[in-house]
Amino acid sequence: MKLCDMTIHELAMLLKAGEATSMEITKSVLDRIDEVEELIGAYVTVTRDEALEQANAADERIAIARKRGDFSGISPLTGIPLALKDNVCTKGTRTTCSSRMLADFVPPYDATVVGRLRDLGAVIVGKTNMDEFAMGSSTENSAFHVTRNPWDLERVPGGSSGGSAAAVAAGEAIGALGTDTGGSIRQPASFCGLVGMKPTYGRVSRYGVVAFSSSLDQVGPMTKDVRDCAIMLAAISGRDMRDATSSPEPVPDYSSLLEGSVEGLTVGVPAEFLHSGLDSGIRELMDGAIRMLQEAGLEVAEVSLPHFEHAIAVYYLISSAEASSNLARIDGVRYGYRAPDASGVQELIRRSRSEAFGPEVKRRIMLGTHALSSKHYEEHYVKALKARTLLIEDMNQAFNKCDCMICPTCPTVAFKIGEKPDDPVAVYLMDIYTTIVNLTGVPAVSVPCGALGGLPVGAQLIGKAFDEGTLLRIAYSLEKACAISDRRAPVAAADGRRGK
């Protein structure tokens, strides 16, 4: 097993013990990038030189700690190479959102989450590909290139955080940050055999994360296992004075909560989620996961989310409405693409936006603009807000009966590149299990629970607001029970063989 195929917590042990250096780990990751990136296309930008500098700094930091015999200033993330989705602002490194619009945009500031990772001594390897402005679920909407699924290069990695998922699954990063507005962390995690979490709304600062839908967006970890997820979540969580929606709830040490007993906890199975149309293979894997949780000591209860069928429509109305406003700042005036030779300012703005936004982005801007227009505001936007309130009530009711819920993360395994249904509505239905989580603000994590035809399948565990601790503990026990022996995607495993 190469260093780049190991987990954060394994590498942190090696670093602390002096059995590996951040430089070795970072080089291992960069070597893997050299080897497979042409096949995978996970990155928009690889920050090789900066990564090596940061690795060097991390090694010095660890050396000083060792000399003093005091590792209190060392985090499990110190010296660990991580990737960032390219909608997370990085000072001095372009942040494109995989859009022509921001192809040359270099932010003058770091997102709060980036600052936190840097402070801990993490190594930033690069910025990952995504659906343009996080709108999509295959990463095919990137303006730059497709990203391939390390488990099957003919298939998509999911999206919109597909680049982050592919990078981690292929050993091109040890862990990554994604963003999740309607499933954009969990669905690619499911497609690529990773653990991916959308934290409670407000758990993680959104400052410096290019907004898609402000009331739904959250940043979260994409990792090889649950323990890594706990480590990264603790690192990025907590109140940020620059984000008025970030919560002052204290941040527990999630890693230390993993081993606790799950006995006496109840897992809810939403009746509506396991509908008859569900793929039988996925259904079997879900039943298996529920059984495993039961064997681990959890009670199983049937719960109901009666308004669940409306979640998709509500999601598209609210997210598009907010997006239409959030993307208005990208007008070609101060930064980003500017149409050449425009004769006046209105033409400048109109042409810049027409020429540089991709079709999916334009579709959502139009949908959102329509939903907010004074003529349609009541029938669309206001109605969507009311329905959102009903969904929140459903969620509260359901959580009266259980401590977490389980369902598939996605109704399918990764589909083939270019094979997504022509009908956008059918693609939207891929988000059927994930959007309700963002609309209600609660946390959820996708955990690998098996495979179908060699392709990973994730189970989604949904938790109570700000109780990521319990959620991760249950996820950890599911992960143990599933006991997937080799988590490496074939691309990584092949390199492993080549390396021997």
Place this chain on the structure above:
Amino acid sequence: MMQDYEVVVGIEVHVELATESKVFCGCRTAFGAEPNTQTCPVCLGMPGALPVLNRRALEYAIRTALALNCSIADRTKFDRKNYFYPDLPKGYQISQYDLPIGSNGYIYVDVEGEAKRIRIKRVHLEEETAKLMHAGDDIISATHSLLDFNRAGIPLVEIVSEADMRSADEARAYLSKLRSILLAMGVSDCKMEEGSMRCEANISVMPRGSKEFGTLVELKNIASFRAVHRAIQYEAARQIEVVSSGGAVARETRHWDDARGETAFMRGKEEAHDYRYFPDPDLGPIVIEKPWVDRIGDEMPELPDAKGERYMREWDLPKYDASQIADSRDLSEFFEKTCAIVGDGREVAKWILGEVLASLNATGIELSESKLTPELLAELIELVQTGKISGKIAKSVFEEVFNEGKRPGDIVRNRGLLQISDVGELVSIVEKVIDANPGPVADYHAGKTRALGFLVGQVMKETRGRANPQETNRILKEELDRRA
């Protein structure tokens, strides 16, 4: 023709709040800094940047609303007003749509000696846009434009009146009262020339006595109090002309051209924006706790109306004088400091509304820029009160005090202007005058009392005005009666 119609005016005022930092970020707000030096990702509208409400700006907005007798919302929110313009960095302005901080207020405005109540519909908080400057003479010939984002994000309150004003005079009086209140509250410097106070007017006309308002026209680009008056007068006359010649006023927005003294068509109703307001998810609902509002109210500086009433009570000032002083922060501060030294408010008021105002008008400077201080004015008044100089001498000395800041006591001593109150000295001068004017003396004895005035004048002439007038009168009468 004009008198057959009634003008109906409503006014919308935007005032920049004088907070140290901007409303949604920590940038400074100082006026006149190098362009684009007081900016950050938030007020530049960078991708990913988020607004955080400056509590001080909210406090100033609440204070403003309280001063205008508004009810304060206990829950409010911010909404996005979406439109594209280069001076609007985010493509939307953070404003307030249906839950303004203050609503249903009023102020009293002096209209021909009567206090008229003008209702305030709403007071809300929003953010200022960037400053857009066209390179070139005008927007048409400009080859490019420059943007200064120092101004973007400065807190702004919008104060919307009901259409309660019925003339250009009333509109001007309303604005001037509003300004005096805002200055007294310390929430804004209200400088129209620097753009920290701006106004828009809604104007319609209707046949006198009608209950139904005419079609409303919005007037923009009004940059001074004088312009408000002229613009409303012009626009009212234009509308009356249209209506009385059988036409209909169009619902439109017009632009005031101050140089030409005219309003010009800007955009029609059909071109009005759909701003697609919706609650800003980055800020969430805002709860305004009652105890906080109470505290702001308790700590609020005295309002001009209350101050005027206090002057009437404490110093027995006439209403008009009291409100004239109270409405001006400069004058009232000066008045109170002077009163604290001399303890005669009526006298101080007489000076301030007389000589002081006249000198300010003549020199065109602000009171704070003049060399006059409350201590100097108090000294001058005390010289009169203690009989050291006459009121007339005091007035002649005032100009020098005002212009040069010299102490009145020094001036009168150096110029030998101290009043003669010594009876012996006055008697000898009076005797001299009586001896020199047998004609008028005879007249006086013949019952023509007017001759007394002439003789007093002669004493004054003899003493270059320094004779104590009361004493002179008394001694002169005694002396004349003795010789009768």
